[in-house]
Amino acid sequence: MTTSAELFELASRHIPGGVNSPVRAFKGLHRPPVFMERAQGAYLFDVEGNRYVDYVGSWGPMITGHADQDVLAAVRARLDNGLSFGTPTAVETTMADLICEMIPSMEMVRMTSSGTEATMSAIRLARGATGRDKIVKFEGNYHGHSDSLLVKAGSGALTHGEPSSPGVPASLAEHTITLSYNDPEGVEACFEEMGDEIACIIVEPVSGNMNCIPPQPGFLETLRRVCNEHDSVLIFDEVMTGFRVALGGAQAHYGVTPDLTCLGKIVGGGMPVGAFGGKREIMQNISPMGPIYQAGTLSGNPLAMAAGIALLTKLQVPGFHDALTQRVETLCTGLQERANAANVPMMTQSAGGMFGIFFTGQRRVDNFAQATACDPEAFRRFFGAMIDQGVYLAPSAFEAGFMSSAHTPEDIQKTLDAAEKAFALM
Ligand code: PMP
Numbered sequence: 378m379t380t381s382a383e384l385f386e387l388a389s390r391h392i393p394g395g396v397n398s399p400v401r402a403f404k405g406l407h408r409p410p411v412f413m414e415r416a417q418g419a420y421l422f423d424v425e426g427n428r429y430v431d432y433v434g435s436w437g438p439m440i441t442g443h444a445d446q447d448v449l450a451a452v453r454a455r456l457d458n459g460l461s462f463g464t465p466t467a468v469e470t471t472m473a474d475l476i477c478e479m480i481p482s483m484e485m486v487r488m489t490s491s492g493t494e495a496t497m498s499a500i501r502l503a504r505g506a507t508g509r510d511k512i513v514k515f516e517g518n519y520h521g522h523s524d525s526l527l528v529k530a531g532s533g534a535l536t537h538g539e540p541s542s543p544g545v546p547a548s549l550a551e552h553t554i555t556l557s558y559n560d561p562e563g564v565e566a567c568f569e570e571m572g573d574e575i576a577c578i579i580v581e582p583v584s585g586n587m588n589c590i591p592p593q594p595g596f597l598e599t600l601r602r603v604c605n606e607h608d609s610v611l612i613f614d615e616v617m618t619g620f621r622v623a624l625g626g627a628q629a630h631y632g633v634t635p636d637l638t639c640l641g642k643i644v645g646g647g648m649p650v651g652a653f654g655g656k657r658e659i660m661q662n663i664s665p666m667g668p669i670y671q672a673g674t675l676s677g678n679p680l681a682m683a684a685g686i687a688l689l690t691k692l693q694v695p696g697f698h699d700a701l702t703q704r705v706e707t708l709c710t711g712l713q714e715r716a717n718a719a720n721v722p723m724m725t726q727s728a729g730g731m732f733g734i735f736f737t738g739q740r741r742v743d744n745f746a747q748a749t750a751c752d753p754e755a756f757r758r759f760f761g762a763m764i765d766q767g768v769y770l771a772p773s774a775f776e777a778g779f780m781s782s783a784h785t786p787e788d789i790q791k792t793l794d795a796a797e798k799a800f801a802l803m
Pocket of ligand 1: 521642
């Protein structure tokens, strides 16, 4: 038998860090990543034959569980027709119609191959449509790895950004303004000073990349208002929250309507897919209709469209999201009870089908500074104890957890039993 540790060593010879995306590497967790062989429903199975209850769900897409038979059947049904044609296909129209029906603020939509492309393209569109260069993002929000979005805050809220990775030109990063999440006053002050130079605000309407941080009441509303006042474009990055927080995404859940929306993950059913869309008036600036260039050889790939359509269709069953939310609440309440009983400072936050576990004595975590103040060592110990008992959590204290409709009450109970033991060891 080949172990995960052996496979990781082999992988590391020709793949940087042994992984094709950094967070998979279990960095800082003092153990090699687990190599998975297959997945079914709520479970992952590793190369050594161990089974895990999975709360990562391929980082979000697997909302009905892994290897969903309807999704696989839709892909199989198209497989023999060929993989890609580089021409329009009718299935792309079906996908566009479905997205625009499920998220009414999206009057037109363009498919991409990843979430990164969706956000990068939406930013270019906002800049091109407004004729402005500056963009606003929030500290701790992740929008993929395009240059303008890999920027961290400068020293003060209103300073311009600095690259958060070598390779991002400082001259580009200076156009990105990074503000604090859940701080409406900071946003107002920024727009007061330079609102008429700002092309757009891009925001995760529920933040899922600094653990799980929902918006405070009024925060998203403030973003909407300042964008209206200054003719800036409001972009919701719903790559994670789309079809997960509610059927119509976070914008339906919180009742705030953006101008543009970015999608990914669920919209591809596990295939490499992203999408961006919104107001017709803005979207019609995109090439070939308008002058703003955006393209993709594999965009709208027919197999990916088939997978995504099959999955989105399943989510429309009445009550799907209520049941998913209920499962998350059962898990979070159970975890809290067990942490309290063991005197472990921990709390949870959630929105629809996503949740976060914070090792802190605070009652709320609203921004990046508070999220990074949580105890990383407690997370590391908890993560290790959970994975050793067959529960696979995101291998980082700064990632949200994802529930699927395939998680049974027994799976949740197994998770809570494991957590009880994990807390006792902490
Ligand atoms: N936006 C958000 C909110 C994300 O969570 C992610 C990925 N986790 C992205 C954009 C980038 O998507 P991708 O990894 O598909 O490029």
